Amino acid sequence: xxxxxxxxxxxxxxxxxxxxxxxxxxxxxxxxxxxxxxxxxxxxxxxxxxxxxxxxxxxxxxxxxxxxxxxxxxxxxxxxxxxxxxxxxxxxxxxxxxxxxxxxxxxxxxxxxxxxxxxxxxxxxxxxxxxxxxxxxxxxxxxxxxxxxxxxxxxxxxxxxxxxxxxxxxxxxxxxxxxxxxxxxxxxxxxxxxxxxxxxxxxxxxxxxxxxxxxxxxxxxxxxxxxxxxxxxxxxxxxxxxxxxxxxxxxxxxxxxxxxxxxxxxxxxxxxxxxxxxxxxxxxxxxxxxxxxxxxxxxxxxxxxxxxxxxxxxxxxxxxxxxxxxxxxxxxxxxxxxxxxxxxxxxxxxxxxxxxxxxxxxxxxxxxxxxxxxxxxxxxxxxxxxxxxxxxxxxxxxxx
Numbered sequence: 001x002x003x004x005x006x007x008x009x010x011x012x013x014x015x016x017x018x019x020x021x022x023x024x025x026x027x028x029x030x031x032x033x034x035x036x037x038x039x040x041x042x043x044x045x046x047x048x049x050x051x052x053x054x055x056x057x058x059x060x061x062x063x064x065x066x067x068x069x070x071x072x073x074x075x076x077x078x079x080x081x082x083x084x085x086x087x088x089x090x091x092x093x094x095x096x097x098x099x100x101x102x103x104x105x106x107x108x109x110x111x112x113x114x115x116x117x118x119x120x121x122x123x124x125x126x127x128x129x130x131x132x133x134x135x136x137x138x139x140x141x142x143x144x145x146x147x148x149x150x151x152x153x154x155x156x157x158x159x160x161x162x163x164x165x166x167x168x169x170x171x172x173x174x175x176x177x178x179x180x181x182x183x184x185x186x187x188x189x190x191x192x193x194x195x196x197x198x199x200x201x202x203x204x205x206x207x208x209x210x211x212x213x214x215x216x217x218x219x220x221x222x223x224x225x226x227x228x229x230x231x232x233x234x235x236x237x238x239x240x241x242x243x244x245x246x247x248x249x250x251x252x253x254x255x256x257x258x259x260x261x262x263x264x265x266x267x268x269x270x271x272x273x274x275x276x277x278x279x280x281x282x283x284x285x286x287x288x289x290x291x292x293x294x295x296x297x298x299x300x301x302x303x304x305x306x307x308x309x310x311x312x313x314x315x316x317x318x319x320x321x322x323x324x325x326x327x328x329x330x331x332x333x334x335x336x337x338x339x340x341x342x343x344x345x346x347x348x349x350x351x352x353x354x355x356x357x358x359x360x361x362x363x364x365x366x367x368x369x370x371x372x373x374x375x376x377x378x379x380x381x382x383x384x385x386x387x388x389x390x391x392x393x394x395x396x397x398x399x400x
Contacts, residue, residue, distance in 0.1 A: 040384070042377065049380045052387075056379040059386075108156075109187045116191020118371070120289075121198060130297065132364060134188045138181050138298055139305040143336065145172045146307035151180055161339065174302050178295075185298050189290030193257070196268050196285055203272030241274050249276060250284040257288025258296075 040048050068075060089099055115129040140161055145151055148163035151172050155161075178185075241249050253276075256267050271281045303309060314329045 040380075042373065049376065052380040052383040053376050056383040059383070060379075108184075112184050112187035113191035113194070116188040116193075117195040118191075119188075120192040120195030128367060130188070132367065134184065135297075135301055137184065138301040141181050142177055142302045142305040143307065143310070145177050145180070151176060155180070171307070174299065174306070177302050178298050181298060185294045186290050189294035190286060192294075193282065193286040193289045196257075196264060196289075197282070199265050199268035200272040200278075200281055203269040204275060205272075207273050207275060241271065241276060246277075246280055250280055253281060254284035254288040254292070257285045258292035260293070 040052075042049050085099065089096060089103070112134070115133050119129040141155065144153055144161040144163070149169065149171050150164060152164045153160070153162055241252070244252075253267065253271065256264055268281070268285075304313065310333065314333060318329060
């Protein structure tokens with residue numbers, strides 16, 4: 001055979017790979033987005049950020065519909081059953097009261113579970129709903145119980161936290177107060193456990209598809225406390241989960257979930273990356289967060305806001321912090337106590353504007369705004385990585 005002459009035309013280069021589309025599944029999108037470091041900012045390019053955010057939401061909706069399409073018949077039966085149960089509320093009969101109570105309980109559980117999910121979802125950028133909702137709720141229950149010397153009061157509605165006409169003779173115990181808020185606390189804790197699932201599934205999807213997570217590949221700055229803790233979690237947790245059996249894995253995950261731990265997102269990523277079985281990850285997480293961790297938080301709030309302890313705290317604050325006007329906190333506390341003794345059906349007295357309430361409202365607005373901002377930026381980076389994430393694509397290709 002003769003060799004080709006040197007004057008022959010060179011072989012044309014292969015065509016470029018086709019661009020990514022909106023149909024990329026959200027788990028893979030999120031994996032790529034973690035490595036994105038050149039995405040536009042909200043203040044430098046707001047129009048592009050909003051455009052990419054909307055495109056990411058459209059992609060998520062398309063992905064969700066694609067996932068539930070095979071189960072359309074089951075979904076239709078569930079929706080039909082729920083619709084019939086709603087209709088039954090308007091049909092007179094002995095079942096109405098039971099159905100109404102059931103719906104109220106389900107709605108209440110959904111509210112607290114949703115708040116728990118908002119608290120833990122977002123890889124560290126969640127909304128701190130314990131400080132904003134559950135903590136104040138437990139504090140109000142504790143103050144009402146210790147003021148009324150009874151647990152005989154409503155937790156919701158117009159007459160919430162109104163003492164009965166005849167109070168009890170003894171202050172309720174800490175355990176009895178905790179049992180009064182156990183349902184709300186457990187639902188909130190279960191929501192925080194559910195909110196930890198996205199990092200787990202993201203890392204699991206990455207491992208199964210042959211991709212690497214930038215969160216697990218980045219070099220940590222060990223000169224800081226956070227960097228040293230992160231390196232310890234990555235090294236120790238990864239080696240332990242690789243070597244130990246199911247019970248040891250579950251015990252370690254439960255311990256991690258039982259304490260206030262900002263690095264638990266990294267633990268979820270590690271468990272997913274090492275393909276720890278779902279139940280081995282979720283059940284210990286649920287026990288740790290919905291029983292152990294929230295139990296400690298409940299008892300801490302009850303202890304601080306118990307009537308006798310709260311008076312000591314107020315006295316200590318006014319003694320050691322001179323910028324508080326003497327008697328101001330005590331008068332505020334006395335004003336709250338009077339609300340527990342109002343007549344049934346009587347509305348709360350209008351709140352007077354003061355510096356403390358204004359600071360609280362401002363803090364609430366800032367926290368909610370930052371939470372929404374973090375969601376927009378996160379979704380925007382997902383879509384940015386689909387269109388322009390060549391660096392992340394190269395990393396995934398190299399791993400393959």
